[in-house]
Amino acid sequence: MSREEMRARLFYGRAGRFGVLVDGSSEIIHVMIKGKRLKGVDEYNPLAPGDWVELDRDQLIIKRHHRDNALQRFNWKQNKPQTFCANIDMVFCVVAAKSPEFHVRFLDRLLIASELGNVNPVIVMNKIDEGVEHLPEIIDLYQSLGYEFVLVSALQNKGIEYLQTISQGKIVGLWGASGVGKSTLLNALEPMIQQETGAVNRKWNRGNHTTNFATFLPKSGGGFWVDTPGMRDFSPYLVHGEELVHAFPEMNDVAQACPFHNCMHIDEQECAVKDAVEQGSIAMTRYQSYQKVLEESKSYQKKW
Ligand SMILES: Nc1nc2c(ncn2[C@@H]2O[C@H](COP(=O)(O)OP(=O)(O)OP(=O)(O)O)[C@@H](O)[C@H]2O)c(=O)[nH]1
Numbered sequence: 564m565s566r567e568e569m570r571a572r573l574f575y576g577r578a579g580r581f582g583v584l585v586d587g588s589s590e591i592i593h594v595m596i597k598g599k600r601l602k603g604v605d606e607y608n609p610l611a612p613g614d615w616v617e618l619d620r621d622q623l624i625i626k627r628h629h630r631d632n633a634l635q636r637f638n639w640k641q642n643k644p645q646t647f648c649a650n651i652d653m654v655f656c657v658v659a660a661k662s663p664e665f666h667v668r669f670l671d672r673l674l675i676a677s678e679l680g681n682v683n684p685v686i687v688m689n690k691i692d693e694g695v696e697h698l699p700e701i702i703d704l705y706q707s708l709g710y711e712f713v714l715v716s717a718l719q720n721k722g723i724e725y726l727q728t729i730s731q732g733k734i735v736g737l738w739g740a741s742g743v744g745k746s747t748l749l750n751a752l753e754p755m756i757q758q759e760t761g762a763v764n765r766k767w768n769r770g771n772h773t774t775n776f777a778t779f780l781p782k783s784g785g786g787f788w789v790d791t792p793g794m795r796d797f798s799p800y801l802v803h804g805e806e807l808v809h810a811f812p813e814m815n816d817v818a819q820a821c822p823f824h825n826c827m828h829i830d831e832q833e834c835a836v837k838d839a840v841e842q843g844s845i846a847m848t849r850y851q852s853y854q855k856v857l858e859e860s861k862s863y864q865k866k867w
């Protein structure tokens with residue numbers, strides 16, 4: 564790194580202006596990308612909260628550093644991948660027990676995108692005060708896959724301390740469908756943040772991009788919360804169809820036994836994954852999630 568260049572971390576941004584913290588500094592400065600476009604990056608948003616960037620001596624962003632991980636989806640409106648945040652420690656996949664109605668496929672999509680993005684997911688089921696009696700099988704299934712499944716009520720302050728404990732000092736993303744209670748949860752997790760959240764959002768999320776960007780919010784005791792916009796539909800972004808199987812912990816090993824080494828586990832005559840689904844060792848709902856996500860990715864991928 565030359566003396567003129569500075570490494571900085573991006574905290575928020577929108578409409579071409581980004582709030583960054585330069586290494587060694589404690590004050591956020593507002594900067595832009597040099598020439599408005601980052602070389603070689605063709606994404607809906609070239610930069611996301613959590614990105615490490617390089618600034619030149621005029622404090623213009625000239626480079627995005629390699630990402631260790633990222634939360635992404637495919638943005639159908641823009642026909643491009645969209646990154647919510649990068650370089651985080653874990654993500655809470657937030658679902659609601661009853662309202663909005665719990666959909667196993669939506670949860671799978673959050674998990675798939677977390678796995679594809681190389682971010683460790685924790686399933687957080689909120690609004691358990693509305694009842695979970697219909698859900699024990701679901702909880703069993705996801706626990707058997709190795710996922711942590713935490714039951715909470717943001718409204719009644721249940722399970723909140725546990726979430727605080729497991730996320731102590733970490734950078735934690737929150738994502739989920741619209742209305743599952745992410746904002747309420749964030750306020751329960753971080754009562755001090757309440758006002759600040761509003762202030763940051765008001766300032767940076769004005770206009771018609773309101774629902775599209777994530778923001779880093781400081782946690783008491785170190786680390787950050789990364790609040791993402793509520794989503795109505797959600798498509799994990801697949802660079803190649805082949806990578807999808809790796810997002811399923813229960814399929815990964817089984818797939819090694821498929822006789823065709825390019826097996827996509829869909830139409831092939833012999834397939835270890837399909838056999839496992841028939842035998843019940845892979846849940847049908849999970850396989851259906853696999854099929855759907857693979858199928859829809861074909862419409863934005865030119866070739867496999
Ligand atoms: N019963 C119950 N309701 C809750 C709980 N947490 C949140 N809610 C309610 O759910 C509704 C949606 O909560 P929000 O926090 O706005 O949800 P959100 O996920 O941030 O929604 P978006 O802004 O659309 O992403 C509100 O009416 C909350 O009061 C809970 O633990 N129990």
Ligand SMILES: [Zn+2]
Pocket residue numbers: 818821826827828829831833834835836837
């Ligand atoms: Zn197969």
